[in-house]
């Protein structure tokens with residue numbers, strides 16, 4: 341990995357203390373946790389117990405968030421009453437037609453956006469396409485290139501390359517930390533991941549955005565691994581365009597629709613490359629000539645995926661009375677504590693954290709490099725600790741403050757210590773989830 345470790349925990353893990361005082365510390369931390377009550381808003385296994393392997397610890401909310409309790413009843417009502425009884429009337433009477441903007445306004449405070457700047461619909465990949473092509477169309481005439489985060493999740497790179505081909509620009513991969521030095525007056529925009537999906541590294545959104553603006557380029561952020569895990573501050577940092585999924589820390593469910601943020605002052609100039617009838621100023625005019633809607637609705641394309649969209653809306657109720665700042669505080673405490681438990685339980689030299697120790701650079705996951713990581717994750721899952729594996733050698737553990745407890749973190753580290761301690765005996769199974 342290209343990451344340079346920056347913490348004691350990353351350079352050599354201490355000998356297993358065997359000390360169960362970490363378990364008592366976890367109990368104390370859980371007792372003092374102001375977000376402990378939100379765990380009941382989710383469907384999860386019973387509290388973890390070292391003596392039995394029955395209950396699982398779910399540390400994969402950075403891939404698929406757990407099911408919020410409010411979702412099943414709401415979806416049942418949408419199906420039985422809104423669809424089953426009201427049928428077509430629900431487009432207006434049940435608020436289906438305006439759901440993309442309404443749900444966008446519910447996500448907005450979590451990513452630091454005022455109302456009217458976020459629209460929900462389509463996948464992350466599709467919204468990346470809208471953002472990148474829309475951004476290039478707003479960039480200066482002499483621009484010849486798009487910068488792409490060299491460590492990006494692959495879909496962003498694929499989409500950026502295709503968008504560049506269509507708009508006649510080149511794509512240049514650049515490490516996020518180098519963007520301020522590499523941006524030039526020929527750069528139309530940079531597409532950057534806020535949190536790196538493999539390492540959990542948090543990129544400097546305010547600094548990179550400022551550097552891009554200073555060179556006259558636009559900043560386009562992928563928030564998949566930060567939205568719902570930490571404050572993003574889109575409006576405060578003058579981000580131009582942003583995109584994110586809702587199935588990770590926002591718990592919207594498998595395939596839940598993504599969202600697009602467009603800075604208010606750019607909305608009038610935003611020309612969607614996918615101008616479907618739902619983004620028309622008067623969709624039911626059925627006008628052959630396209631005229632974009634005012635405001636964020638011009639980020640829409642076609643008919644919204646109502647069942648998933650309304651499941652997401654219900655999922656967002658899990659945030660009632662919760663501030664994103666409180667979530668960030670707990671996220672850092674959880675990842676600190678997990679790293680400490682890993683240091684205590686994992687035999688020296690068996691694993692190395694590639695997640696930055698510095699709070700300013702850390703998202704809400706811990707990634708550990710170790711040999712035979714696929715087999716290790718298979719064994720962890722068999723023993724009830726669900727994280728995931730990314731090739732070739734990364735174990736990922738995601739921490740969702742709304743439902744992850746300190747006891748979860750301690751148990752996961754304990755089981756990891758046992759599995760890595762017995763590494764020669766680990767079977768030669770196949771790769772873990774999502775490899």
Ligand SMILES: Cc1ncc(COP(=O)(O)O)c(C=O)c1O
Nearest residue numbers: 463464465493495537562564585
């Ligand atoms: C950073 C990032 N971008 C995009 C995606 C996926 O895009 P889509 O929702 O279109 O599958 C993911 C995860 O799947 C991701 O981690």
Ligand SMILES: Nc1c(O)cccc1C(=O)C[C@H](N)C(=O)O
Nearest residue numbers: 402403404493537538564595774
């Ligand atoms: N979107 C996913 C899916 O449809 C299936 C399995 C995993 C995913 C993921 O979200 C992967 C995730 N973005 C990652 O960080 O690796």
